[in-house]
Amino acid sequence: MPPWSDFEPFIVSGLALGGVYALSGVGLVVLYRATGVLYLAFGAVGAMGALIAWSLGQVGAPGWVTWLVCIAVAALITLGYGVLFGPALAKRDPLVKAVATIGLTLVLYGAMDLLWTTSGGEARSLSLPTDNGGFSIGQIQVDWTQVIALGAGIVITAGTGAFLRYTKLGTAMRAMANDREITATLGVPVRRVEAAAWLGCGVLAGIAGLLLADLVALDATTLTFLVISSLAAVLVARLRSITLTFAAAIVVGLLHDLLTPITSLTNYRDMTPFVIAAIGLLVLSRRRVMTQSREEA
């Protein structure tokens, strides 16, 4: 077992990673509750945004423009998909809706690999200016990007919670999570509320893509499949509670990074989300309800 001081820097990086997973997870849960779609292309649209931002940066666009473009690209792709395919698949099983987003993932992934080819060994990186500043707690160096990542996770979790509870749109989303048809008969503009959920999820995907491109790597494959880590948190929360999603995401991020200094386990640290999701799902699924009308795991 390495000394405690070896773990200290990884607490900070783990919390930052957990913060991004948390905001991704919150986006996934809200979209799932509002539309019944588990958005598996979340990572891919974020990666697309980040890569476009990188290309803009290469031609000399100012930093803030590239960040906004990153978020806008992710939001527009997500909204476009939701408006095009959401209604067509609205009455289908949640599984079918989730698999359909795999289609979008593959389209984006293929396009990214084609446009920003990785076979040449070209390494890209996207660094935010907040990487340079920072402060230290004792021996631990903390940079502002890490603070922003964790802060964004906390703020977005709390903000979404308040939004769902206190605003009219949030109430409509919660109603749709219960029953889309009844909500529609009560006069809620279902499609518009769904579009709002798609847009919100897309914005979060863009933010997550930007932060992960800085914190982890700017690489289409890595970013596309990092969504699996947030999925693990979402699964532990059973696609319901955003508080639980936040907690699970922080645990996933923290545990993943804390395993790094332990030599015997460091190769297996990428298994963290899978193990947490598997344990969480299997333990939590003990109360099994079988219904005819709605999918309950």
Place this chain on the structure above:
Amino acid sequence: MRAALTRPQRGQSPAVTRTRPDRRQLVRWVVTAVLVLFALFGLPQLISLYYVDTMTQVAVYSMVTLALGVLVGRVGLVSLGQVAVLAIGAWVAARLLFATTQPYPLILLEAGLLTLVAGVLIGLPALRLRGLYLALITLMFAGAITVVLATVNFPNGGTGFLGYNGSLLHIPPIRRPSIASGDPAYYRYSVIVAIIMFALVFVHIKTKPGRAWAAIRRSEPAALAAGINTTLYKLWAFALASFITGVAGGVLAGAVHYLYSIDFPTQDSITLLAVTLMGGVYSLWGAVVAALLYQFLPALLNNWGVSADWLIILFGVGVLQVLTTSPAGLADQFPKDMARLGRALRGRFLRGRFRPPPAAPAAPPAAGSTS
């Protein structure tokens, strides 16, 4: 609002179609037999060695897509981890091939059975979940297996339980059966193994498990109420799929001679699901179509110098198209489109003399309907 009040149509399930030995069926059998004979004896004579290797891969992956098709199309279980299962089969087969001198068919059987055990061990807890959750837990397991494989590596003739020696300079190739050491011969060998696996699935579908699966796919509570042991039959499907994929892994080990863990990335499981859906999960032919999409098209594009990324984009579009407009995939849609084209052409040229028959009402079953 009408659609809100009626459930989406499910259509007739594939397992309970009438088995009337009419002329159509006879034609179908003859065509199948001719195609199989051509694949075995005609094809290797006509194509270059490059495409013989490609077709060997097609034979291997047709088994994998067959297994996935059984899970998705027959039982309604979506697995996002089939490539990890294939890797387990390949690992077991490679380890046994290096460790023993057993005949190849025995190794394939053992690889299949050990993969079956692994599949059941994973499936037993996972099958308590349904639908979306099951699909995601298979994705998680696949991710975990990929991480383990990256550390453990595939056997390369080393000693010990894992059989991997990182400092080995001359890595011996994984052996092939003595009767099929050349590429065309090994291709025929793979096709024969694939035919046996297809026959195995065919028998399952036509008998009691097939009927039980069809009932489960339409409605699990209804199947339960009808006295079907749903857990048993779901586990059975999982076991069968694992067995077939394990055997495919064994054939793959001999086909490529050298195995590396980077050849089994998690994203391939996702692509595999995409092509399986595109090929069509309600027909055994769909598995062949899917394997051609997955292995033959990339080889063809590679030969033409076109990036395989276009294919990934095509698969993505294909998934969206299959899920929104034609749930039974290419294996179902292509003949229908051809028939429609034929009718349209006949209607154009033989107007007045010929009256096209009314189009059959399409009532495709919803993919993965487990609600």
